[in-house]
Amino acid sequence: MARILIIEDTIENMYLTTYLLTNAGHEIIQATTGEEGVEKALSEHPDIILMDILLPGIDGYEATMRIREAETDKPIPVVALTSYAMVGDREKALSLGCTGYIEKPIDPETFVKKIEEFLKSEE
Amino acid sequence: MNLRTKVIIIYICITLMVVILIGGVLPTALQKQNLETISEKSLDELRHINFALSNLVNEAKYDVHELSINDILRTRDDSGFTTFLDADEETFRYSYGDTEKEIIEIMMDYQSTHPSVNSVYMGRESGTFVRSCERARPTAYDPRERPWYILGKENPGEVMVTDPYRSVTTPDVNIGVVTALTDDQNEVYGVVGADITLVNLTNYISKIDVGHEGEVILVDGNGVILAGRDPSGLYTNVSTILGGQTETFLNTEEGVLVLNGGYLVYYTSPELGWKVGEIIPFEYINKKINESIGKTLLFVIIALILLSVITIIVFSHTIIKPLSGLTEVSRKIAESGDLDQEIDTTSTGEIGTLARSFKAMVEKIRTEEEARKKAFNELENYRDNLEDLVAERTSELEAAKEKAESADRLKSVFIATMSHELRTPLNSIIGFTGVVLQEIPGPLNDEQKKQLGMVRGSARHLLSLINDIIDISKIEAGTVELGSGEFDLADVISEIKNILEENARQEGLGFEVNMPDTIPVTGDERRVKQVIMNLVTNAIKFTDKGSVTISADETGDGFIEVSVTDTGIGIKEEDLKQLFRAFSRILTPERVTGGTGLGLYLSQRIAEAMGGGITVMSREGEGSTFTFRFLKNTEEER
Incomplete structure (x- = not known):
C-alpha cells in the first residue's frame, strides 16, 4: 500500500491512472497543476509522485525542480509521464531529478506493475 | 664625387700636364730663342761699343790730324828739341826751348781733352822726340825705329792706328794713332802721334753700359786682346780663350761661339778692323730662360686658374645647379613620394x-x-x-x-x-x-x-x-536527434525475435537468426530497434510461406549490416524506386492492413542519419533482402 501523488491536468487520464492504481489498492492524492502538485508533495509527503510534463502554468520539469529544492527529508521518487514525441524528454527528465520515466500513452496491462517496481526499488 | 669636384680635378690634371709640358719643352725652345735674342741684343750693344770706340779713335785720329797741321808743331827747325839718341839715364836732364815748351803745351791741351790718351808725342827725321810728359826713364831712344814712326812715315797723308805695342819704359800696352808730317814736296820729316793705353781703353769700354753681366773684350785683327775685364789677359792672344775656334772667330764678321763658361758674341768693327766681343755666361742665359719659363708658367697657371674659375662658375650655373636641382627633386620624390615638386x-x-x-x-x-x-x-x-x-x-x-x-x-x-x-x-x-x-x-x-x-x-x-x-x-x-549509448545488437535482435517469432509462426513461417553471440554498438538503440522491427514486420507481412531470416555482423570497415531476407512475393523492378517514398503503396489494397506507408521511408532516413542506408535486392515471386547498414559507432562520426 502506498500513497501516490498524481499530478495530471487531463480529467480522463487522471481518472484512468487513479482507477488503475486505486484498483491495485493504493492511496491516491490528486493535483491538476504544477503549483498544486508542489504544494501537495511538500505537505502530504507521498511515497511516489507521477508527474505529467505538459501542464498548465509551471511544467513538470519546473515542478520537479521546486520539489527537489524545497524538500528536506529523503527525496520523494518522481516518475515522469512523457510523450514519445520529444527524443530529449527522457534524458531531460532524469537530469532534472526525476527517478523514472514512463511513456504515454500508458499500457493499462503493465502500468501498475511498473509503478510498483519503482516503489520497490526505492525501499 | 660630385660634378664640381670632378671638374676641378680635371682642371688640376690639365694644369699639371701643361706645367710639365712647359717645364719640359719650353727650356730647350727658349734656350735657342733666348740665345738669339740675347746675341741680337748683345750685337746691338757691341755695335754701340764699336760706335763709341770708333768715335774715340776717330776723335783721336782727327785731333792727331789737327796736331799734324799745327804750325808750331810743324816747325821745321827741330834743332833745339829733346833728343834721347845718346841719352844716359844717369846723367840726362830735360831742358826745353821756347818752341818745344809751346808744343808740349799744345800736346797737354790735347791730352786733357782725351782722357784715354796717356801721352802725345812727336818724332823727327833728326831723331828728336817731343812728348807731352816726361818719359818714365830717360833711356836712349830713337823714335825713327819705333813701329808707330815707321807706320806713320810709310802712310803719309793718312792717320794710322798701330797694332798694340808695349811701351819701352812702362808695362803699358798702347796703340798709337799716328800721322806723318810732310813738307811741300811730300817729304816726311816727322810723325805725330797719341797713345791710347789698353787699360784706359778697357776703362772706357767698361764705362759703356751694356745692360747685363757680360764681359766685353776687344781684339785686334791679329787676335791680340786689346781690352777686357781681366787686366792680366791684355795683350795676350785670344786663342788662349778660344782655342780651336780662333780661326772662325778671326775670319768671320760676326757670330756666336760656345765657350766653357758661356757664349761669345762678337762683331767686327768695319772702321777699326777690331773684333768686339761679349762673353755671356751660361748662368745668365739660364737665368733668363728660368725667368721666362717662370713668367710663362705663372701666366699659364693664372690663365688656367681663371679658366677653371670661369668654367666652374659657368658650369655651376648652367649644368651643376640645374642638375643639383633635378637630383634634389628626384631625391624628394623618392623619399616622400610627393610628385608636386617645382622643376626649373x-x-x-x-x-x-x-x-x-x-x-x-x-x-x-x-x-x-x-x-x-x-x-x-x-x-x-x-x-x-x-x-x-x-x-x-x-x-x-x-x-x-x-x-x-x-x-x-x-x-x-x-x-x-x-x-x-x-x-x-x-x-x-x-x-x-x-x-x-x-x-x-x-x-x-x-x-x-x-x-x-x-x-x-x-x-x-x-x-x-x-x-x-x-x-x-x-x-x-x-532535427533528428540520435540517442547514444553502448548496447549489444545481438540482444536487440534477440528481443525482436522474441516479440515477432510468435507472429511469424502464426503466419506459418520459419524465423531464423544468424549472428555472432555479441555485436557491441554505440548509438541510438531505440532507433536501431525501430528500423529492424520495421523490416522484419514487413517481411512477415509480405511472405505467405517459407521463412524470414535475420543476419547481422560487422563489416570490418566500421559498419554494421543487418539483413532481413524473406521468401515472399518480391518487388517488381519498376516498383523498387518508389519503395522508399513516403506513403508509397505499391501493393494490393488487401495487403495494406496495419501499414502506415511511412515505415520504409522513415527507416531509410534513420539509417542515413546513422551514416548508412537501406538497400534492397528483390526478385518478384522469389523474395527480397533488405540490408540495413549503419555506423558501428555513430558517436565518433558526430
Missing part, C-alpha cells in the same frame, strides 16, 4: 632638355598616379559597397534564417503540442479499452471483447501513425 626648366641645351623630359616624366607619373588613385578609390568604394551589399545580403539571409529557425521552432512546438493533444485522448481510449478488456470493471461477452479489441487495434494504429508523422516531420526538419 629655364636652362637651355641638353640640361634644359633633360629638365623638361624629367618634368614631363614626373607629370606623366603624376597623371598615372592620380589615375591609379582614382581607380583605387573607385575600387575601394566598390569594395565598401560590396561590403555593404554583402552585409545587407547577410542580414537578409540572417533574417531569413531567423525566420526559418523561428518557423522551425514553431513547427517543433506545433508537433509537440499536436503529439500531446492527439495522444492525450488516445491515452484514455487505449487505457480504458485495456481496462475494460481486462474485465476489471466487470465481465464481457465474446462479441464485446472482439469489438473492443478492434477499437484498441485501431487506436494503436492511429498512435503509430501519429508517431510516424512526428518522426518524419522531425527528420525533414533536420
Whole structure:
C-alpha cells in the first residue's frame, strides 16, 4: 500500500491512472497543476509522485525542480509521464531529478506493475 | 664625387700636364730663342761699343790730324828739341826751348781733352822726340825705329792706328794713332802721334753700359786682346780663350761661339778692323730662360686658374645647379613620394632638355598616379559597397534564417503540442479499452471483447501513425536527434525475435537468426530497434510461406549490416524506386492492413542519419533482402 501523488491536468487520464492504481489498492492524492502538485508533495509527503510534463502554468520539469529544492527529508521518487514525441524528454527528465520515466500513452496491462517496481526499488 | 669636384680635378690634371709640358719643352725652345735674342741684343750693344770706340779713335785720329797741321808743331827747325839718341839715364836732364815748351803745351791741351790718351808725342827725321810728359826713364831712344814712326812715315797723308805695342819704359800696352808730317814736296820729316793705353781703353769700354753681366773684350785683327775685364789677359792672344775656334772667330764678321763658361758674341768693327766681343755666361742665359719659363708658367697657371674659375662658375650655373636641382627633386620624390615638386626648366641645351623630359616624366607619373588613385578609390568604394551589399545580403539571409529557425521552432512546438493533444485522448481510449478488456470493471461477452479489441487495434494504429508523422516531420526538419549509448545488437535482435517469432509462426513461417553471440554498438538503440522491427514486420507481412531470416555482423570497415531476407512475393523492378517514398503503396489494397506507408521511408532516413542506408535486392515471386547498414559507432562520426 502506498500513497501516490498524481499530478495530471487531463480529467480522463487522471481518472484512468487513479482507477488503475486505486484498483491495485493504493492511496491516491490528486493535483491538476504544477503549483498544486508542489504544494501537495511538500505537505502530504507521498511515497511516489507521477508527474505529467505538459501542464498548465509551471511544467513538470519546473515542478520537479521546486520539489527537489524545497524538500528536506529523503527525496520523494518522481516518475515522469512523457510523450514519445520529444527524443530529449527522457534524458531531460532524469537530469532534472526525476527517478523514472514512463511513456504515454500508458499500457493499462503493465502500468501498475511498473509503478510498483519503482516503489520497490526505492525501499 | 660630385660634378664640381670632378671638374676641378680635371682642371688640376690639365694644369699639371701643361706645367710639365712647359717645364719640359719650353727650356730647350727658349734656350735657342733666348740665345738669339740675347746675341741680337748683345750685337746691338757691341755695335754701340764699336760706335763709341770708333768715335774715340776717330776723335783721336782727327785731333792727331789737327796736331799734324799745327804750325808750331810743324816747325821745321827741330834743332833745339829733346833728343834721347845718346841719352844716359844717369846723367840726362830735360831742358826745353821756347818752341818745344809751346808744343808740349799744345800736346797737354790735347791730352786733357782725351782722357784715354796717356801721352802725345812727336818724332823727327833728326831723331828728336817731343812728348807731352816726361818719359818714365830717360833711356836712349830713337823714335825713327819705333813701329808707330815707321807706320806713320810709310802712310803719309793718312792717320794710322798701330797694332798694340808695349811701351819701352812702362808695362803699358798702347796703340798709337799716328800721322806723318810732310813738307811741300811730300817729304816726311816727322810723325805725330797719341797713345791710347789698353787699360784706359778697357776703362772706357767698361764705362759703356751694356745692360747685363757680360764681359766685353776687344781684339785686334791679329787676335791680340786689346781690352777686357781681366787686366792680366791684355795683350795676350785670344786663342788662349778660344782655342780651336780662333780661326772662325778671326775670319768671320760676326757670330756666336760656345765657350766653357758661356757664349761669345762678337762683331767686327768695319772702321777699326777690331773684333768686339761679349762673353755671356751660361748662368745668365739660364737665368733668363728660368725667368721666362717662370713668367710663362705663372701666366699659364693664372690663365688656367681663371679658366677653371670661369668654367666652374659657368658650369655651376648652367649644368651643376640645374642638375643639383633635378637630383634634389628626384631625391624628394623618392623619399616622400610627393610628385608636386617645382622643376626649373629655364636652362637651355641638353640640361634644359633633360629638365623638361624629367618634368614631363614626373607629370606623366603624376597623371598615372592620380589615375591609379582614382581607380583605387573607385575600387575601394566598390569594395565598401560590396561590403555593404554583402552585409545587407547577410542580414537578409540572417533574417531569413531567423525566420526559418523561428518557423522551425514553431513547427517543433506545433508537433509537440499536436503529439500531446492527439495522444492525450488516445491515452484514455487505449487505457480504458485495456481496462475494460481486462474485465476489471466487470465481465464481457465474446462479441464485446472482439469489438473492443478492434477499437484498441485501431487506436494503436492511429498512435503509430501519429508517431510516424512526428518522426518524419522531425527528420525533414533536420532535427533528428540520435540517442547514444553502448548496447549489444545481438540482444536487440534477440528481443525482436522474441516479440515477432510468435507472429511469424502464426503466419506459418520459419524465423531464423544468424549472428555472432555479441555485436557491441554505440548509438541510438531505440532507433536501431525501430528500423529492424520495421523490416522484419514487413517481411512477415509480405511472405505467405517459407521463412524470414535475420543476419547481422560487422563489416570490418566500421559498419554494421543487418539483413532481413524473406521468401515472399518480391518487388517488381519498376516498383523498387518508389519503395522508399513516403506513403508509397505499391501493393494490393488487401495487403495494406496495419501499414502506415511511412515505415520504409522513415527507416531509410534513420539509417542515413546513422551514416548508412537501406538497400534492397528483390526478385518478384522469389523474395527480397533488405540490408540495413549503419555506423558501428555513430558517436565518433558526430
